[in-house]
Structure formats: structure tokens, C-alpha cells
Amino acid sequence: MSAMVVEALDTTGLISAAQKGSLDAFNALVLAYQSQVYNLARYILHDDAAADDATQEAFIAAYRALSDFRGGSFCAWLMRIVTNACYDELRLRKRRPAVSWDDFEDLDEDANPYLVDHGELPEENVQRGELGALLDRAIAGLPQEQRTVFVLVDRLGYTYEEVAEVLNMRLGTVKSRLFRARARMREALPAEPELLPTRYRMMALEAM
Numbered sequence: 001m002s003a004m005v006v007e008a009l010d011t012t013g014l015i016s017a018a019q020k021g022s023l024d025a026f027n028a029l030v031l032a033y034q035s036q037v038y039n040l041a042r043y044i045l046h047d048d049a050a051a052d053d054a055t056q057e058a059f060i061a062a063y064r065a066l067s068d069f070r071g072g073s074f075c076a077w078l079m080r081i082v083t084n085a086c087y088d089e090l091r092l093r094k095r096r097p098a099v100s101w102d103d104f105e106d107l108d109e110d111a112n113p114y115l116v117d118h119g120e121l122p123e124e125n126v127q128r129g130e131l132g133a134l135l136d137r138a139i140a141g142l143p144q145e146q147r148t149v150f151v152l153v154d155r156l157g158y159t160y161e162e163v164a165e166v167l168n169m170r171l172g173t174v175k176s177r178l179f180r181a182r183a184r185m186r187e188a189l190p191a192e193p194e195l196l197p198t199r200y201r202m203m204a205l206e207a208m
Contacts, residue, residue, distance in 0.1 A: 011074050019066045026066075030059055033075065036156060037082045043151040044086040046140045054089055058082035076165040083148065083166065090144065138188040146181035153178055 011032065017025035037058055042051035058081045069077055139147060139155075152158040152166065153174075160178075164171045 015066070015069065015074055018063075019069070026063055029074075033078055034059075036075070037078065039156060040079060040148075040151060041082055041086050043136075043139060043155065044083070044144070044148055045089060046136070050089060054082060054085045058085045061085065073162070073165060076162060079152075079166045080168065134189075138185055141188060142181050142184055146177050146184065149174055149177040150181035150185070154182075 011029060014025045014028050014032075018029060034055065038051055038055045041054040041058070042048060045051050045054060058078070061081050062078055065081070139150065142150060148167065149163055152163045153160070158166070160171055160174050163174045167174070
């Protein structure tokens with residue numbers, strides 16, 4: 001299912017009201033999109049605290065720029081804002097290196113609902129957490145331009161066309177970057193195959 005299915009909530013009315021100054025309408029938009037925005041920021045920055053900051057900055061920037069939105073996909077417009085905010089943060093890091101969180105720390109499941117399964121047994125939940133950490137490490141190892149495309153398509157469910165709109169790039173570029181990202185993921189996954197569900201295990205076997 002496309003990540004932009006949220007648009008089916010009829011955001012047009014909310015956007016119109018928010019553009020007229022309704023904070024309640026804008027807050028409704030925040031609730032509708034905050035999970036997608038946070039998860040993209042987290043995968044780009046690989047830092048929960050930085051992702052929180054980028055998410056907040058993105059929504060503040062979106063609120064201030066609402067008058068500039070002239071229709072089309074609000075989701076693509078919003079995700080482009082958070083992507084730019086994340087890239088700005090990465091550029092700052094290059095100029096001012098900082099100590100990052102330990103890559104092997106426990107995942108914050110409350111902040112990342114994509115990794116939660118409340119119906120699992122305790123041991124299954126532990127294994128899922130290990131799998132999430134494994135995939136996170138593999139994704140973090142991707143070059144930045146490949147990582148963003150991979151996360152949007154394979155983790156957040158965007159189509160190629162939607163990603164091209166979000167990142168303002170040609171469709172062929174999206175496909176080539178995703179191809180290279182998937183190839184690198186196949187190389188990274190065999191390291192701990194026992195943690196992988198069937199579909200990822202098959203990817204690992206193909207890389208051998």
C-alpha cells in the first residue's frame with residue numbers, strides 16, 4: 001500500500017483551514033503525517049534525538065510555508081521539507097562532528113511504531129528487535145543518496161513516482177539508486193541469516 005494513502009483523509013479541507021490560520025487543522029495534519037516524517041528522518045540521520053529535532057523543524061517550516069503550497073501532493077511536499085532538513089543537519093555534522101548514539105542501543109519502539117508487534121511472544125519480540133537492529137545497521141551502511149530512496153520505497157512504501165516527486169529527481173535515477181541499494185543490502189544481510197524472516201533470508205541466499 002502506498003504511503004500516500006494518507007491523502008485519502010481529504011487533507012484538502014485541512015490544508016485550506018490551516019492556511020487560513022486554524023491551528024487545530026494543522027495539528028490534524030501533524031497527527032496524520034508525523035509517523036512517516038519521523039521514520040524518514042530517523043533512517044536518514046540514524047539518530048533518534050536528531051530525528052525528533054528534524055521532525056519538529058520540518059513541521060514548523062511547513063506551517064510557515066503553508067501559504068506557498070499550491071496543490072498537488074501535500075505528502076510529497078512535506079516529505080521534501082523533512083528530507084531537506086535532514087540534509088541540512090548532515091551538512092552541519094560534517095562541519096561540526098559530534099558523538100553519535102551507539103548503533104547497537106535498544107530501539108525505541110514507542111517512537112518507531114513500524115517495529116512494534118503487540119501480539120508476539122516475548123522471545124519473538126526479542127528476535128524482532130534484533131532483526132530491526134540488524135536491518136538498521138545495514139541501512140545505515142548505505143550511501144546517503146541510496147539510503148533515502150531505499151527507505152522511502154522499501155520501508156515506508158512509496159512508489160517510484162512518489163519518490164521521484166519527493167526527491168525532485170528523475171524516475172530513472174530513483175530506480176538505479178534503489179537497485180544499487182538493494183544490492184548492497186543483499187551483501188550485508190548474510191552476516192546474521194538466523195535473524196532474518198523468510199523474504200530477507202532469500203535475499204541473503206541470492207547474495208551468496
